[in-house]
Amino acid sequence: MGKEFVIDIMTYVLTIIGILNPFGNVPLFMTLTKDQNPEIRKKMYNAIVISGFGIVTGFIVAGDFFMNYLYKIGMNELRVAGGMILVVVAFRNLLGLGASKESSGNVMSEKDAIRYAITPLTFPMLVGPGTISTVMIIHKEAGLIISVGAVAVTFLIMKFLFSISDWLDKVLGEVVLFVLSRVMQIFIMSAGVKLVSNGIKGIFLG
Structure with missing residues (x-):
């Protein structure tokens, strides 16, 4: 039973890693935080890991309730909202508009840096609609303990890469x-x- 439990978790870890792509995203986050001092960068990385785990776990536990009953939205609406955030953030960064108003150059204050780490670096850049839908499916297939365990192992791997x-x-x-x-x-x-684009297609084409 213990061996099967570990195998199940590692199988789903590989699935989640394929969606989160930590080996590609960690170098990306490094480039996006290169102007910050080492201490701020460390806090940003910790914020990404903690908030990412929290968001994913939150959707595992209560995703269906919030999306289907409380706000009555689907994955397509989430795709459109997340995509718009990414477009705006990338546009601002390309034009050099991503810096805090209170700081000089591209160096952000600790408060602004953590906010930036949570949105957009964690959501929707790292944890997007694809990740959310994947973990919600894993929860339905394997149950709460295995799905949360797989998510925890995945973010521990990301923590190591940040280290x-x-x-x-x-x-x-x-x-x-x-x-x-x-x-x-x-x-x-x-x-x-x-x-x-995919969200709009899904909304109008079902």
Whole structure:
């Protein structure tokens, strides 16, 4: 029973990792936070892991109630809203408008940095409609304990990747991170457009 339990969790961990893509997103988050000092970056990474786990677990436990009964919305509406956020954020970053009004350059205050880590870095960039729908399906298939366990293991993996981000930062270098940060904004905007497009299609075509 114990062996089957571990196998089930690891199977769903692989599924969630495929959706969250932590191995691709961690370098992306590094480029988006490169202007912050190490202490602020660490707090941002912790905020991403904690808020991401909280959002996903929250949808596992109460997602059906909030979406279907309280707000009466579906995944398509969530796709449109999340996509619009990504498009706006990517556009602002490309034009250099993403900095806090109270700070000079691109350096954010701790409060603004944590807010930015939660939205848009955690939601909808990391935890989007695809992740939410996936974990809700896993919950229905495998139950609460296995689904939450799989999510916890996945975010522990992300925590480890963030813990070696300083080493990755040295390997990649400042110039490479700067170039990646600008290129990635285009992909983020494209992902946002795709989310909006798919959401609109789903709403009107069922």
